[in-house]
Amino acid sequence: xxxxxxxxxxxxxxxxxxxxxxxxxxxxxxxxxxxxxxxxxxxxxxxxxxxxxxxxxxxxxxxxxxxxxxxxxxxxxxxxxxxxxxxxxxxxxxxxxxxxxxxxxxxxxxxxxxxxxxxxxxxxxxxxxxxxxxxxxxxxxxxxxxxxxxxxxxxxxxxxxxxxxxxxxxxxxxxxxxxxxxxxxxxxxxxxxxxxxxxxxxxxxxxxxxxxxxxxxxxxxxxxxxxxxxxxxxxxxxxxxxxxxxxxxxxxxxxxxxxxxxxxxxxxxxxxxxxxxxxxxxxxxxxxxxxxxxxxxxxxxxxxxxxxxxxxxxxxxxxxxxxxxxxxxxxxxxxxxxxxxxxx
Amino acid sequence: xxxxxxxxxxxxxxxxxxxxxxxxxxxxxxxxxxxxxxxxxxxxxxxxxxxxxxxxxxxxxxxxxxxxxxxxxxxxxxxxxxxxxxxxxxxxxxxxxxxxxxxxxxxxxxxxxxxxxxxxxxxxxxxxxxxxxxxxxxxxxxxxxxxxxxxxxxxxxxxxxxxxxxxxxxxxxxxxxxxxxxxxxxxxxxxxxxxxxxxxxxxxxxxxxxxxxxxxxxxxxxxxxxxxxxxxxxxxxxxxxxxxxxxxxxxxxxxxxxxxxxxxxxxxxxxxxxxxxxxxxxxxxxxxxxxxxxxxxxxxxxx
Numbered sequence: 007x008x009x010x011x012x013x014x015x016x017x018x019x020x021x022x023x024x025x026x027x028x029x030x031x032x033x034x035x036x037x038x039x040x041x042x043x044x045x046x047x048x049x050x051x052x053x054x055x056x057x058x059x060x061x062x063x064x065x066x067x068x069x070x071x072x073x074x075x076x077x078x079x080x081x082x083x084x085x086x087x088x089x090x091x092x093x094x095x096x097x098x099x100x101x102x103x104x105x106x107x108x109x110x111x112x113x114x115x116x117x118x119x120x121x122x123x124x125x126x127x128x129x130x131x132x133x134x135x136x137x138x139x140x141x142x143x144x145x146x147x148x149x150x151x152x153x154x155x156x157x158x159x160x161x162x163x164x165x166x167x168x169x170x171x172x173x174x175x176x177x178x179x180x181x182x183x184x185x186x187x188x189x190x191x192x193x194x195x196x197x198x199x200x201x202x203x204x205x206x207x208x209x210x211x212x213x214x215x216x217x218x219x220x221x222x223x224x225x226x227x228x229x230x231x232x233x234x235x236x237x238x239x240x241x242x243x244x245x246x247x248x249x250x251x252x253x254x255x256x257x258x259x260x261x262x263x264x265x266x267x268x269x270x271x272x273x274x275x276x277x278x279x280x281x282x283x284x285x286x287x288x289x290x291x292x293x294x295x296x297x298x299x300x301x302x303x304x305x306x307x308x309x310x311x312x313x314x315x316x317x318x319x320x321x322x323x324x325x326x327x328x329x330x331x332x333x334x335x336x337x338x339x340x341x342x343x344x345x346x347x348x349x350x
Numbered sequence: 351x352x353x354x355x356x357x358x359x360x361x362x363x364x365x366x367x368x369x370x371x372x373x374x375x376x377x378x379x380x381x382x383x384x385x386x387x388x389x390x391x392x393x394x395x396x397x398x399x400x401x402x403x404x405x406x407x408x409x410x411x412x413x414x415x416x417x418x419x420x421x422x423x424x425x426x427x428x429x430x431x432x433x434x435x436x437x438x439x440x441x442x443x444x445x446x447x448x449x450x451x452x453x454x455x456x457x458x459x460x461x462x463x464x465x466x467x468x469x470x471x472x473x474x475x476x477x478x479x480x481x482x483x484x485x486x487x488x489x490x491x492x493x494x495x496x497x498x499x500x501x502x503x504x505x506x507x508x509x510x511x512x513x514x515x516x517x518x519x520x521x522x523x524x525x526x527x528x529x530x531x532x533x534x535x536x537x538x539x540x541x542x543x544x545x546x547x548x549x550x551x552x553x554x555x556x557x558x559x560x561x562x563x564x565x566x567x568x569x570x571x572x573x574x575x576x577x578x579x580x581x582x583x584x585x586x587x588x589x590x591x592x593x594x595x596x597x598x599x600x601x602x603x604x605x606x607x608x609x610x611x612x613x614x615x616x617x618x619x620x621x622x623x624x625x626x627x628x629x630x631x632x633x634x635x636x637x638x639x640x641x642x643x644x645x646x647x648x649x650x651x652x653x
Contacts, residue, residue, distance in 0.1 A: 224434050225464035225526075229533060230454030230482030239481060243468045320468045320513045 036103065043102035050094035060087035069095060101290040109294035113283075116291075126279055130298065133264055133275035136192060140199025140267070141260045148207035149249065155208065156215020157241055166212065169205050177202035177263055181270045190271035198270055202263035207256050214248045215241065247318040254310050261303050361621040364604045368618075372602055375409050375585060380446075381569045382408040382431070382537050387440035389426055389595075399594035400426050404440070406588050406600060408537065408569055415572045415580040416588045419630050423595030424573050428541045431571065432458045444536055454482045457530030459540045463522040465514040471525050472510040475500050478533040500528040503562065520551040524558065531562070537569045544579070553611065556582060560609055577626045581619055582609055589629045598629055 011017065019027070042048055053075040058064035061078050070078075070092070079089040096102075101109075113126050124132065154161040177198050184194035184201075218241060226240045268277035276295055283291040316327060364372070389401040400423040408414050416424050429435045431442060433452035442449050444456065457478075465474050475497040491499070501510050504524040514522055523543055530538055544552040556579060563570055574580050580587050584603050591598040604618040613619050 219464075221460060221462055221464045222466060224432075224452075225458070225460060226466075226477070226481070227434065227452035228432050228454070228456065228458035228539075229478035229529065231477075232452075235481045239477070240466070243466070246468075318468075320515065 040103055043096060043100070046094040050096055052095045052097055053092040054095035055090055055092040057091040059090040061090050064090045069098060098287055099289045101293060105290040106293045106297070109288075109290040110298075113279075113291045113294050119286075123282075124278075126295075129275050129279040130302075133268065133277070133299075134302070136195050136267065136275060137199065137257075137260055137264055139192070140196045140263075141203060141257055143196065144200045144203040144207055144260075145253065145256075148204050149211055149253075152208045152211025153215050153241070153245070153249075155212035156218075156245075157237065162212065165208065169208050173205035173209065175201075178266045178270075181266070185271050192274075194270045195267040195274070198267035199260050199263045202267075203256055203260050206259065207252075210252045210256065211249055214252055215245050217248070218244045247314065247321050250310075250314050250318070254307055254314070257310075258303060258307065261299065264299075356620075358621040358624055359617055361601065361604060361618070361625040363618075363621075364602070365606060365618075367606055368602075368604050371607065372585075375412055378410040378412070380407045381410050381412075381444065382571065383443040383446075384431070385441045385443070387427070387430065387442065388438050389423065389430060389435070390438045401430075401437075402594040402596050404590075404595065404597055406597060408571060411563075411567065411569055413563055413570045413572065413583055413585050414588065415574055415584040415586075416590060417574060417577065417580045417626065417630070418590030418595070418598075419592050420575065422590040422592040424575075424590055425541060427590075427595065428458075428539050428571065428573050431537075432456055432539050434458075454478055454533045455536045457533055457535030457538045459523070459526050459530050459538065459543045461542045461545045463514070463519070463526050465522055465525055465529070467514050470511050470513055471501060471506060471517070472497055474514070474525055475529045475532050478529060482533060497528075497532055500532045501525075503531075503566075504528045504558065518551075519547050520555055523547070523555060527559070527562065531566060531568060535568065537571055540570060540572045542573050542575065544576075545574075552579075557611075559583065564608070577623055577630070578614060580626070581605060581622050582611075582614070587622075587626070589626065591629075601625065 012019070018024075051072055052069045053072055055064050055066060055068045055070060055075075058066060058068070059079075059082065061082055064070065064078070072094070075090070075092060082089045116126075118125060151161070151165065155165055156162070180201050181194065181198060184197040188194045188197055222240055222244060223236065226236055231239060264275070265277050268275045269281075273281060276299060280292050280295045283289070283295065319329065384404060384406050387401055387404040388399070391398045391400055404427060406414075416427065418424050426435060430437045433450065433456065436450075449456070466477065469477065472494070476493050479493045479496060498507075498510060501507060504527060506521060506524060506528070509517060509521065514525070517525065526543070527538075544555050547555060559570075560583065562568075572580075572583060581603055582605075587601045587603060589598045589601060590596065601622065603622055605613050605616060605622065606618075
């Protein structure tokens with residue numbers, strides 16, 4: 007019975023089970039990663055030498071392919087030399103979870119190798135500013151334009167065909183052009199994010215605007231609203247929560263353009279950090295940096311989702327924290343006079 | 351047809367009170383006049399005539415229903431009257447002046463409530479007053495006070511600060527009525543307003559509407575496909591026929607005022623209903639039989 011309940015189509019699970027499964031969505035990949043890292047029988051194609059014995063070209067901590075290690079040891083035994091000792095290991099590009107976890111701290115406190123290179127937190131902040139600028143510039147134009155396209159057919163026909171065409175042009179294709187026009191610093195990076203975001207944004211916002219319930223516009227007209235008031239008092243408030251949701255999705259897309267944008271011109275930000283660490287073969291730092299991007303993205307989205315639920319209480323059935331606080335304040339201030347009467 | 355063996359008077363027979371009432375109504379000024387209204391749609395199969403030469407007039411504070419079989423164009427008619435669609439021919443006069451396009455003097459209540467979900471009940475009712483700029487009514491109150499009065503009238507004082515999603519269907523429709531009335535329209539157009547409600551709520555809403563109509567200076571044009579509802583609420587019923595939508599008959603309802611649910615079984619009520627049935631579902635030679643083969647055991651009969 008209980009088992010069958012999981013396989014009813016669209017059947018919501020109780021909150022406790024839901025949370026457990028949501029937690030598992032992170033635990034499962036972690037466990038797989040741990041099994042690959044900590045079970046010597048799983049994969050482990052290398053051998054990490056702990057004692058090179060009498061094999062000349064083996065060194066302590068050298069990573070040798072398993073076949074080569076056994077071959078060399080067999081050869082050594084044949085020639086009555088002391089064989090090497092080593093433990094199975096994964097390639098250097100797959101660090102174990104605890105190594106990556108340690109890197110989260112280590113990466114922040116490791117000073118840059120050259121004095122004018124940025125620390126990790128500076129690189130991260132640089133990336134975030136590039137995203138913010140790109141997204142703000144794109145939104146400043148795309149949101150009003152998208153709403154106009156979704157509201158008035160004139161703007162829709164005037165812009166949408168070209169936007170449809172342009173959105174198929176991959177943003178990185180404009181990298182060289184962006185450098186030529188905007189120089190090698192942050193200008194072209196922001197431009198790549200703008201190009202990658204803008205055209206999708208116009209279409210998405212226009213589409214969202216068109217999905218406004220036409221009956222609401224009709225009702226407003228029979229109540230005497232027309233022209234700009236119809237626009238400002240019905241269209242805008244009606245689509246605002248959906249536009250907000252679109253913006254959250256688009257911000258996620260902007261992050262995907264970041265890595266491309268940051269190698270345009272002089273490499274900067276988190277991408278520079280990742281490439282630099284990969285060059286030094288410090289792969290646990292590389293993983294840590296990649297996971298950091300995910301954490302920043304997910305946290306931003308969760309925070310924005312929460313803010314959205316507070317802003318658009320009429321969409322959800324919950325009361326906002328603000329209104330609950332003010333209600334609590336109102337009820338507590340009602341109580342106060344009672345107390346003062348009791349204790350004159 | 352056995353149920354019709356009961357002797358029913360003609361629906362044209364009116365008691366003295368009813369006759370006097372209709373005489374008084376005809377003395378009132380005409381609010382809405384519809385003259386030879388026509389509407390043609392262009393479809394893939396060519397032009398389709400939805401409405402043809404529809405003419406009638408509504409007098410001040412009259413309650414008039416429009417009824418007809420599905421596809422008779424009654425919704426198209428009310429949408430044209432509200433200005434949400436354009437007519438192909440004919441004219442609509444409101445207080446003697448031709449109207450086109452939607453306007454606050456013709457309020458509308460839709461079947462789907464159409465409350466603004468982002469506004470509280472209070473703000474919904476204030477909407478019309480704010481956008482049309484006639485914030486000071488005859489009482490000289492503020493917009494908010496006036497809106498609160500209308501909310502009180504439909505019995506939702508405690509829900510003034512609620513959002514539409516927190517209300518039941520009947521409550522939503524009461525807000526929609528208050529919202530339309532707050533604009534003090536010359537005529538209130540209602541497009542199957544209780545169609546989405548369950549039978550009990552619908553009966554309650556009908557009684558609310560009669561109370562409101564009695565106490566507010568408003569003329570009501572009401573669309574429905576429910577014969578009982580039309581008879582119970584209206585002074586007169588405009589019966590349309592389909593393909594094309596034409597006025598078949600305008601019936602003066604002989605049921606006395608004030609109306610109450612007990613009248614559903616009165617002779618005048620039944621006589622009017624019989625007439626409406628004849629007009630809307632004309633008797634056929636033979637009832638349409640479905641080609642069903644017997645799938646039960648012999649002797650296992652339910653009739």
